[in-house]
Amino acid sequence: MPQYAALIYETGDPDWSVIDTPEKQATMADYGAFGAAAAAVMRGGAALYPTTTATIVRADGEEVLTSDGPFAETKEVLTGFYQLECADLDEAIAWAARIPAARTGKVEVRPIIDFGAGPS
């Protein structure tokens, strides 16, 4: 069965490591409920610290070039993702629509390459 990445994009670079408002608390509860409901299709996922904690890495020959953040002015940032195993795109879309961030930000559904299955 195909697997999909549900990439979560939000505006404002939220910090989900600090749950300091009732709104965030409610959202965390929503994520908990989503995780429970989607348990059967869930193959993994993670929430990410804000982009202010990120490091960009490039390699140029032997030299490792690092820099701060992705892009300071990016309006929407990747804040987390789920890996879902679904029968088809419609099922993946239906689950993605239930991710709390689908209401406040957006979710990008991308098929995951299965290198074991050969090219399709």
Next chain:
Amino acid sequence: MALLRDEGSRVLATLVRTTGSLDLAEDAVQDAVLKALDTWPRTGIPRSPRAWLTVAARHRAIDLIRREAARSGKEAQAHTDLGEAPIPAPETVSDDLLRLLFTCCHPSLTLETQTALALRTLCGLTTAEIGRALLVPEATMAKRLSRARRKIAVAGIPYRTPGQSELPGRLRGVLAALYLLFNEGYTASAGEDLIRSSLAGEALRLCRLLHELLPAEPAVRGLLALVLLQGSRHAARLDGDGGVVVLADQDRSRWDRAAIEEGMTHLGIALRATPVRPDLYVTQAAVAACHALAGTWESTNWRAIVSWYDVLLTITDTPVVRLNRAVAVAELDGPVAGLAELDAIGPLPGYGALLGARADLLARLGRCNEAAEGYREALALPGNGAQRRHLRQRLHACAPAD
């Protein structure tokens, strides 16, 4: 060969279901069609062209699956029943066509891609023809189609008719594609004939199917009404030699009364269901109804038609709607007024209908040189053979030397 195209898309629709791959099914059907083009001229058209094509396409599909399995060193998926499966019944084929329509019109594809895919798979148009129909260069269209096929395959766009709860959200794309499908049948973008009646017939059949699925949806009823009312004129639009007969000259006794009656019934219900927010297709059906209700060209209610176009402009303000409105204004207020409206639209490069309509008005005003120039420009553009013959006659009337 029109027969091959139509049967080809039916065979394709079923093969997509049985193989689960649009790519594979398209390759297999294309191969079967080429084989038929090679064989049929010598052996004659088989008694059941669909059965012949189905068998040929299945064999090719099995061949392709085996070849791919050998290449990748993996077991072929079990398609052993493919060769022996019975030729599907007509109802199954209709269901398969509807499934294919919904796959092509999946909302994860852009509307442009949806319609292009529908024209490719359901109408069997070539990439070049689709490019012309959608006013996109052929190379761009080829890229768009291959990207879409890949997306359908790797993203797992399903091959099924959506459930009741999803249907309304999926409708816009499907209706747009069906509308284009019908238009291609009503006025072919290429080939010798003005009308591809099988294509128009397919659009009507798909509209009916969709209406059965969504009986309460006014837009579906509106499109069904539009297709019925426009299609009712098919027989009168051609003379004995397949030449174009324009609306003004049509023998209205040859219009299909049953289709008009059915179309009017659907239109009435759809209009009552959309009193506040007019619908794109219902409004166009209302224009078609004005023509259907006129006993003669002279008694056409042009004022009503112009009003309906005004409503249509509030829904979709496009150059094509403005063009149609201008033609109606020319009948209501005379060719000078119509010409002024046409010229206000500005040039639509590559759009022959505007050139032809403008030249017609110029000819009526006695401005023969300008009219002839317009007809020549229109003739330089691609179109079907019947339309071109018609344009040449018009040109000859303005400029006897041509």
